Amino acid sequence: MATNSSKLNAKFYNNFASIHDIMLPIEERLSGKSFFEYILKKDFKKNEILDCACGTGIHVILLSKLGYKVDGMDLSSGMIKQAKINLKKFNIKANLKVGDFRKIKSVYGEKKYDFVACLGNSLAYMQTEKDLKKALGEMFNVLKPNGMVIISQRNYDKxxxxxxxxxxxxxxxxxxxxxxxxxxxxxxxxxxxxxxxxxxxxxxxxxxTYNPILQKDLKKHMQEMGCRNIKFYNQGNEKEYFKFNKESDEFFTITGTK
Ligand SMILES: C[S@@+](CC[C@H](N)C(=O)[O-])C[C@H]1O[C@@H](n2cnc3c(N)ncnc32)[C@H](O)[C@@H]1O
The missing domain is CATH 2.20.25 (N-terminal domain of TfIIb)
Incomplete structure (x- = not known):
């Protein structure tokens, strides 16, 4: 059963879906490509990816363009509706489903992925430690052995x-x-x-409303789940090889391997 906070999130994003891409135009955001090429090409062959909070589809488009087979899901039907419009615009075909990333299995069944992405500050919607662990556990569960989870969020420490x-x-x-x-x-x-x-x-x-997850807590929860090789990156700073400055960067991306 959906909790109050997940109902609120879905409602917020159903209303916000039309505004989201005006504020963050897809065309401008597609320039993030080089970061994923850097992370993925280094560790992975072209393989299967789940974007478990895909929003209006930016990363589904971006990763599909790189040649990956991408599934998307999101709690908000409004965001998924907008994602379908965006995918059509870029001539991308991918599965897009409404669902909660605390219950990925109920959406995509037993399917396992090489890579699970939870991007754009979406994990910080988990308002309790229990929900946060459940979400991370589910992402970890749907990964293949040696698969990678990649999470990006605001630098709440800062x-x-x-x-x-x-x-x-x-x-x-x-x-x-x-x-x-x-x-x-x-x-x-x-x-x-x-x-x-x-x-x-x-x-x-x-x-x-966000739960400001601190760097050390996110890392600790990922370690407890069994994640290896945990790394922080700054998604926007290609010149410095995406090195994360934990004091000054507004956002970060964290990766871990199963
Ligand atoms: C700030 S948006 C980011 C969307 C997209 N990843 C991006 O970078 O543009 C946060 C998204 O998380 C989704 N979300 C929040 N809680 C979720 C949950 N429990 N399961 C799946 N999606 C969720 C929201 O519906 C919203 O689309």
């Missing part, structure tokens, strides 16, 4: 240290203002989306 109050993203006629609210063991992201047309601006507001 966010909690800086206690940054706001962030602004501008895209064309849209302005997105993020206002962060720090509670005990939670960070609420309040988002005001303003669309300006000539002399008129219309506003929409959204709110979503």
């Amino acid at each position: 966010l909690l240290k800086d206690k940054k109050r706001y962030n602004v993203i501008q895209q064309g006629k849209f302005t997105f203002l993020y206002i962060y609210n720090y509670l005990k063991n939670k960070v609420i992201f309040n988002i005001i989306a303003g669309a300006t047309n000539n002399n008129r601006t219309t506003f929409q507001t959204f709110k979503t």
